[in-house]
Amino acid sequence: MTVAVVTDSTSALPEHLRAEQSNLTVLGIPVLIGGQEYREGEDIAAAAILQALREPRTTVTTSRLSPELLRETYRRLLDEGATGVVSVHLSGKLSGTVAAAEAAAAGFSGRVAVVDSLGAGMGVGFPVLAAADTADKGGDALECAAAAQEAIGRTTTYFYLDTLEYLRRGGRISTAKALVGTALSVKPILGVDDGRIDMIEKVRTPTRGLQRLAALAVGDAGDAEVEMTVHHLGAERRAEALAGWLRERFGDRLRRMDVTEVGAAIGAHCGPGLVGVITRRLA
Numbered sequence: 001m002t003v004a005v006v007t008d009s010t011s012a013l014p015e016h017l018r019a020e021q022s023n024l025t026v027l028g029i030p031v032l033i034g035g036q037e038y039r040e041g042e043d044i045a046a047a048a049i050l051q052a053l054r055e056p057r058t059t060v061t062t063s064r065l066s067p068e069l070l071r072e073t074y075r076r077l078l079d080e081g082a083t084g085v086v087s088v089h090l091s092g093k094l095s096g097t098v099a100a101a102e103a104a105a106a107g108f109s110g111r112v113a114v115v116d117s118l119g120a121g122m123g124v125g126f127p128v129l130a131a132a133d134t135a136d137k138g139g140d141a142l143e144c145a146a147a148a149q150e151a152i153g154r155t156t157t158y159f160y161l162d163t164l165e166y167l168r169r170g171g172r173i174s175t176a177k178a179l180v181g182t183a184l185s186v187k188p189i190l191g192v193d194d195g196r197i198d199m200i201e202k203v204r205t206p207t208r209g210l211q212r213l214a215a216l217a218v219g220d221a222g223d224a225e226v227e228m229t230v231h232h233l234g235a236e237r238r239a240e241a242l243a244g245w246l247r248e249r250f251g252d253r254l255r256r257m258d259v260t261e262v263g264a265a266i267g268a269h270c271g272p273g274l275v276g277v278i279t280r281r282l283a
Helices: 015-019 046-053 067-079 097-108 122-136 141-153 165-169 175-183 206-221 236-253 264-270
Strands: 004-008 024-027 030-033 036-039 060-062 085-089 112-116 155-160 187-193 196-203 226-232 254-261 275-281
Touching: 004 067, 004 122, 024 067, 030 046, 030 264, 046 060, 046 264, 060 264, 067 085, 067 097, 085 097, 085 122, 085 141, 097 112, 112 141, 122 141, 122 155, 122 226, 122 275, 141 155, 155 206, 165 264, 187 206, 196 206, 206 236, 206 275, 226 236, 236 254, 236 275
Parallel strands: 004 024, 004 085, 085 112, 226 254
Antiparallel strands: 030 036, 030 060, 155 187, 155 275, 187 196, 226 275
């Protein structure tokens, strides 16, 4: 057996990449709609979250994975023969899942390593894939965790939102910032820096927002070969347009491009119209 890799559904891994990883376990984040709990990726999809978010009277919230579920998962994988477990999760500055994983891992005498991705979406997914690839090559748990950490340092995340309202509802930004943005009809460009969501700049139109996302991704990549994922929620045309610009700009340096709709957990905090670009530099 090899090292097992565990992550949460905020990693937003495309299905074809998940299918390639036999040593990967993805746990669904709890999503509460109108007080009823669902599991992302198990009994709720993006279409349902879109509908709920567009209904002003419907409350949509998310929760962390529980230490109990994580502990049971680690125990099962080790009992099935895994030589160790590497558990990679959504930024600990955005969610309590990393803390829950650390609490769960404490009872396994060093056989479970927890990695804080300091990211969201494929900002989690790229480190997860790095750990899983290293496990496939026979790496031990420390080597897999180190591969995930190295990928974190090579990954950047930017996203455009139609409104700051959903981040305000989820407590990710202040009410004052959200109200100012709404009053000025601002379309925010945000980034994830050291695990936190920061305002990068403000634009007036979605088209300008996509152009700035592309420019930021190009600037960070430099001359490196890259893998990229464009995320969206209810904005497929925008996402495909952005992906097209990036394919043209990077040419042969673009090793892989995926366009995916994010799940309920990210969607609940970003809202319809989200478009994001996550880039991993390969060299």
